[in-house]
Amino acid sequence: MSDIEGVYEDLEADVSLEEFREAVEAKVEQMGGLADEETAAMLVAHEIGESEVGGIADIEPGMEEAKFVAKVLSIGEVRTFERDGEDEDGRVVNVEVADETGSVRAAFWDEHAEAATEELEEGQVLRIKGRPKEGFSGVEVSVDDVEPDPDTEVDVQVSDTHTVEALSLGLSNVNLVGLVLDTDSVRTFDRDDGSEGKVSNLVLGDETGRIRVTLWDEQADLATEFEPGETVEVIDGYVKERDGNLELHVGNRGAVEEVDEDVEYVPESTPIDDLEIGQTVDIAGVVRSADPKRTFDRDDGSEGQVRNIRVQDATGDIRVAMWGEKADLDVGPGDEVALGDVEIQDGWQDDLEASAGWQSTITVLESDSGGSGGSAGESDAGGASDENAGLSAFAGDDGGAGEAETGASSASNDEAGGASATDVGTEADAGTDEPTDGEELEFTGVVVQAGDPVVLDDGESTMSVATDVDVGLGEEVTVRGIVRDGRLEANDVF
DSSP states (O other): OOHHHHHHHTOOSSOOHHHHHHHHHHHHHHTTTSSOHHHHHHHHHHHHHHHBOSSGGGOOTTOSOEEEEEEEEEEOOOEEEOOTTOSSOEEEEEEEEEETTEEEEEEEETHHHHHHHHHOOTTOEEEEEEEEEEETTEEEEEEEEEEEOTTOOOOOOOOSSBOTTTOOTTOOSEEEEEEEEEOOOOEEEEOTTSOEEEEEEEEEEETTEEEEEEEEGGGGGGGGTOOTTOEEEEEEEEEEEETTEEEEEEOTTOEEEEOOOOOOOOOOOOOGGGOOTTOEEEEEEEEEEEOOOEEEEOTTSOEEEEEEEEEEOSSOEEEEEEEGGGGGOOOOTTOEEEEEEEEEEEOGGGOEEEEEOTTOEEEEEEOSSSOOOOOOOSSOTTSOOSSOSSBOOOOOSTTOOOOOOBSOOOOOGGGSTTOOHHHHOOOOOOOSOOOOTTOEEEEEEEEEEOSSSEEEEOSSOEEEEEOOSOOOTTOEEEEEEEEETTEEEEEEEO
């Protein structure tokens, strides 16, 4: 066995012995006789080992070269551009490829671009060598060499439409159909190059989960065209990460369109009795009571607003502080709501409190209060939520401005101008005057507790009712009877 073959036997890389010999010979020639075949073979083996990755998930922008095998998911259109100092235009085609560990955009340039449009097919397996870099939609690989590999199996399904659960960081050319859960106002910001950008958000859900959709520039106004409960399709989006969460972004090459499809969104929620301070969770239940909206002055002189509601599920109840535009949400007693990404804090009188800020989603699943059944927007047009006096904006879409932060500041609700929900005002539980024992009373309200006792809420006060009649949460009933020890002993329930 030769020295070259001995080194090759120890090499854990997908390269043939013939290719390895050629690389060793080239290395010997490159070093001008300063290295013998064995030394050159060891150098080549080290270089191959450095560039060979276990999967797409291991590709990082700082790598000099990456070699991997992946399946073609989608093939983009050829785009031309002018090169400085050259008469001939450059060409590029973006090809989405994936393996079992993830997906990445591969950029095919010039002659590779032409070959990609003429020869590549979706579902084809390729052996790719290229240079990783940070692109507009995450890590991209600039392809140096590529060849088909029909003998290798890559267990990735080629699909025209993704689900929320199937999204991964760096994925592009994403089409996703979802139910609109939340909408947002359009905000403007200044880019580093002096131009003005626009950004807005939608929150979409499907049977696998929910995701925030960030709309840039020409697409930003779309957020004002849709209502919660409508079904839309995101076309040609790309996945990025923000604050540890995946987001689906839509730039000038993408679109969002209303579609006639049925999409089911079933929120997963944490039981209220299991909540702990410091968690960011999803909760769901029936609105037991709702306070009027209150305004307050922040430390910077601006005005904020907050509204408190109390939400109850089968395990307990909790006060929810709705900040900013969410305070305008038309929600009242009896409404069934799902609240996503609310922060659990230490509230009034050491009770737990949920804070629904700009990142939260409030969806009215079923309305018994006569409201619109809509969802609150994200933050005010000035770009400042009631927790944050500024907007953090990723301005790096097709315009090439890179990611820019615009007046970003990070503060908790309790720091939002020095006002928390409990500072601004306490919950309106007092209601009307308490009834006296022996008084005959008729009371109409929404069932916010079904059991023993039944609790009704009329929007201003609550009433405990002793009755054997079965009632359901959210049901509006009228009871008539005698008050004893603060409880209405019902003779009639209708």
